[in-house]
Amino acid sequence: MHALLTASAPELLALQEAGDASAVDIARAHLDRIAATDDRVHAFLHVTADAALAAAADVDRRRAAGEPLGPLAGVPVAVKDLFATCGVPTTAGSRILEGHRPVYDATVVARLHAADAVVLGKTNMDEFAMGSSGENSAYGPSRNPWDLDRVPGGSSAGSAAAVAALQAPLAVGTDTGGSIRQPASLSGLVGVKPTYGLVSRYGMFAFASSLDQAGPFARDVAGAALALEVIAGHDPLDSTSIPQAAPDLLAGLERGVEGLRVGVVAEFLATDGLAPGVKARVEDAIQRLGKLGAELVDVSLPHAQYALPAYYVIAPSECSSNLSRYDGVRYGLRVPAETAEQMMAVTREAGFGREVKRRIMIGTYALSAGYYDAYYVSAQRVRTLVTRDFADAYRRCDVLVGPTAPETAFRLGAKTADPLSMYLNDVFSIPSSLAGAPALSLPVGADERGLPVGLQIMAPVLGEATMLRAARALEADLALDPVPSGANALEAPRP
Amino acid sequence: MSTTTSVEQATRYEAVIGLEVHVELATRTKMFCGCAIGFGGEPNSRTCPVCLGMPGSLPVVNGAAVESAIRLGLALGCEIAPTSQFHRKNYFYPDMPKDYQISQYDVPICLRGELRITVDGRERTIGITRVHMEEDTGKSLHVGGSGRIAGSDHSLVDYNRAGIPLLEVVSEPDLRSAEEARAYLAELRAVVLALGISDAKLEEGSMRCDANVSLRPVGHTVFGTRVEVKNMNSLRSLGRAIDHEIERQTRVLTAGDPVVQETRHWDEDAGVTSPLRSKESVDDYRYFPDPDLLPVEPDADWIDRLRAELPELPAVTRARLAGLGLPAPQVAVLVDTGLVRVLDAALAAGAAPALAANLLTNDLVGWAAANGTDPADAPLTGAALAELVGLVADGTLSTKLARQVLEAVLGGEPGGPRAIAEARGLVQISDTAELEAVVARVVAADPAAAQRVRDGNAKAIGALVGAVMRETRGRANPRLVNELLERHLHP
Secondary structure (H helix, E strand, O other): OOHHHHOOHHHHHHHHHOOOOOHHHHHHHHHHHHHHHHHHHOOEEEEOHHHHHHHHHHHHHHHHOOOOOOOOOOOEEEEEOOEOEOOEOOOOOOHHHOOOOOOOOOHHHHHHHHOOOEEEEEEOOOHHHOOOOOOOOOOOOOOEOOEOOEOOOOOOHHHHHHHHOOOOOEEEEEEOOOOOHHHHHHHOOEEEEOOOOOEOOOOEOOOOOOOOEEEEEEOOHHHHHHHHHHHEOOOOOOOOOOOOOOOOOOOOOOOOOOOOEEEEEHHHHOOOOOOHHHHHHHHHHHHHHHHOOOEEEEEOOOOHHHHHHHHHHHHHHHHHHHHHHOOOOOOOOOOOOOOHHHHHHHHHHHHOOHHHHHHHHHHHHHHOOOOHHHHHHHHHHHHHHHHHHHHHHOOOOOEEEEEOOOOOOOEOOOOOOOHHHHHHHHOOOHHHHHHOOOEEEEEEEEOOOOOEEEEEEEOOOOOHHHHHHHHHHHHHHHOOOOOOOOOOOOOOOOO | OOHHHHHHHHHHEEEEEEEEEEEEOOOOEOOOOOOEOOOOOOOOOOOOOOOOOOOOOOOOOOHHHHHHHHHHHHHOOOEEOOOEOOEEEEOOOOOOOOOEEEEOOOOOOEEEEEEEEEEOOEEEEEEEEEEEEEEOOOEEEEEOOOOOOOOOOEEEEEOOOOOOEEEEEEEOOOEOOHHHHHHHHHHHHHHHHHHOOOOOOOOOOOEEEEEEEEEEEOOOOOOOOOEEEEEEOOHHHHHHHHHHHHHHHHHHHHOOOOOOOOEEEEEOOOOEEEEOOOHHHOOOOOOEEOOOOOOEOOOHHHHHHHHHOOOOOHHHHHHHHHHOOOOHHHHHHHHHHOOHHHHHHHHHOOOOHHHHHHHHHHHHHHHHHHHOOOHHHOOOOHHHHHHHHHHHHOOOOOHHHHHHHHHHHHOOOOOOHHHHHHHOOOOOEOOHHHHHHHHHHHHHHOHHHHHHHHOOOHHHHHHHHHHHHHHOOOOEOHHHHHHHHHHHHOO
8 A cells, every 4th residue: 555645644744844755746646546446435526636736736845945834734635525615616415506616715624725735625425414324415425445335424424435545644524413423433533523613614514503513534643633723713704613722732642541530421332222343342442541541430421312302403403594595596506497486496396305305394393483492492401401411421520432323334225214223323423512512533443344433532612632632542552554444345355 | 435434433443553664784894794885886796605695604793783783772772682692584585695584583682762752742752672683685676577576577686785784673562643653763763863873764775664553443452453564765655654554454444354464565656555475475484593693792881881972862952953043843854864963063163053054954955855865965064064154154155155155065166165155256245335336326227116215115125136136146245235225215
């Protein structure tokens, strides 16, 4: 395997500083990798090869001239197709935005550019970030590089698949109820859902505004921390952005877990649908944390069991309003009809997929006069209770741990007929989303089929540094090979 | 229907009227983005991803709009909510960029105020339910058909207006007649002008008014079914629409039919209201708190400062102007047009009140009407007005010549009143010797008129004064001409 492809983001920075690789070498290696593998992985909806090479050449030129460079100089990044990219097609995985070219860059994208990262292109996703497998993309599913018959998870399916397939060392995705953590878990990656408000939502096509949060994918903790530092920090264009500068996440990364109080969420490990292979790896990982000097504490999140139903009221309610603007009037698809009202109706009928329509209908119903209190207001109360559970737990511990997802990567088509079984994939990730608190998924080994298992590490609001430090300690101790392996993996010899 | 019957019915029912007034704020930028606010210009030239509702864009509250809302609330005696919230009002319409409007709903920024009005010498206090902030929509232009969306060939949308901050002022149903409604709207407009938060032009839509009208038998306390009437774009049209709606509902009730709760469109030309089929047929807006915006929490110090810095409000202004000896109708014009600002600036520069007020309410208002402009937009500073008044006071100009100079100033002639008067040779002739010669000539030219004056016919002197004015092209000092003629004819 090409060393530039397996290198982490910090390693790619070091290679360039040492003069052992240029940004153009790195960009070309990854673009070649995409060209060679994406027919099978389908991680990308749009590859911006020319712009990537130009950006890389600019980095090389400036490095040669001794000019200052950004913290991600020459490091390729794949961007979920939910982020506005000026002049570059941005579809949110939806037919209704086919060919849509935004007139501006999302803040996350602007910050990647400002950090001199090399954006490779836009990654596939469940339509408008609604889904847990990538199969709700209007442009066909992405595949899991660990087993091409299986899903990479979702909704940030392409971002996860790209990093797992060594097409990019870093990707940015978005997480509303688990859309970074669950695909990170299923694809053997580090995926971070930051504190709500840490990363600007400006230019991120909204699904559920009170929950949506952007975050990084990487094959290593340091790469994820580096990318998060770059995209985090206050943005005056987002009123919900936390008014403080980006935290320093790298400085304390190697400090270990000695004395760290790690809460083990009892309810998560006792969940019926938790696959034995997942449970075994998660329990192993927890024991390792104990051996590394962490203090293990049993904690309970009694209301966490109500988080999923509350989420499926709040998120569809917000989405039903957020997705109203796709009406055929100003941009995107327009299906002609006799009247403006009919045009809007037939455009939306033709442009949205089944899952999106399902959630718009659920949300419209939940917000309707006469039902609002019973559904939306009740769900917000549950949200408050879940948040309090976390607050109680964090009085006794610094981070919480549990599984990220109840099972490892499932086969394409396995859950498409049953939305509820699909929703249950996010049962462990949704509680911290409702609390607005950070959480990540860290690869902790494989199940009996050789498929990756993720450990979820959760922290209180703005506890990213502690959370990443715990992840790094465990990562170092496990020393797993992040390159996909397995019978039907991308790297397996073709029959 | 005979006149007698309608008089009888008019005594049986009482009108209950509440107004919802939208005030377009004259902030520099829009409610939730940095786009400029202005009139005219190319369609969609003052737009950005936020006010076009582009995917991914987010609103950020304009602090200046919040300040305007608080100031109006304070002027109306409202409580300023320590925490208020923006909601989303969801409905589909092509001129709504996001297909929801960001508006305040159950937690508005200002609550429970009042406005005093005077109708026929009787003062009444009208309750203000609330003042809340929201964003304006774009403007649709329906091409072909009747000009309404139904039946048009196609529609064009201009989003320059989309996102302009609006304040909605909701009154209690305390108004009882078209006259009271007009007085209320005029008074509210005067308050808004005094605060300087909007140009409040009903004709141009920067102030818009919907009326909720219902009838109930006199003496009853339960409200009747209300009808919302839209599209009144002047005080006159508000009065006409309400009168029409009262008559219409009276007819319906007298015929034993129920009034249908609906929204009706006022047709200014036809002078009737008709049912409006539009977005209002959707009655469930699915309001919920906008998750993109934090609650508005103005700090108490800010509110106190705004309260302390409130300008003089119209009721106080009227009393003050009356104290200067100006007659009530003139005071009303000065306050309603907003010209009181110019007057006050002129007074501050030492102008005599009556002369200054006359030039404004007679001459400037007349000039604006003839030119089809708003008096408030007239290019006259208080300093220029004071200079002009000074020229009249010291006898340099007659009031008639002052009018000519004023028109020159308003027409954009540079230099100021004194320079204009001198350049045009308009300076009044107050030179006794010069006028004496003209008087002598005029008397000699019309001996018959001169004789009539000598015979005691006082009115006959008018013809001679007129002749002197003609000879001097209006520049003669009229008072002096009269004196000289009297002396000449009654030595």
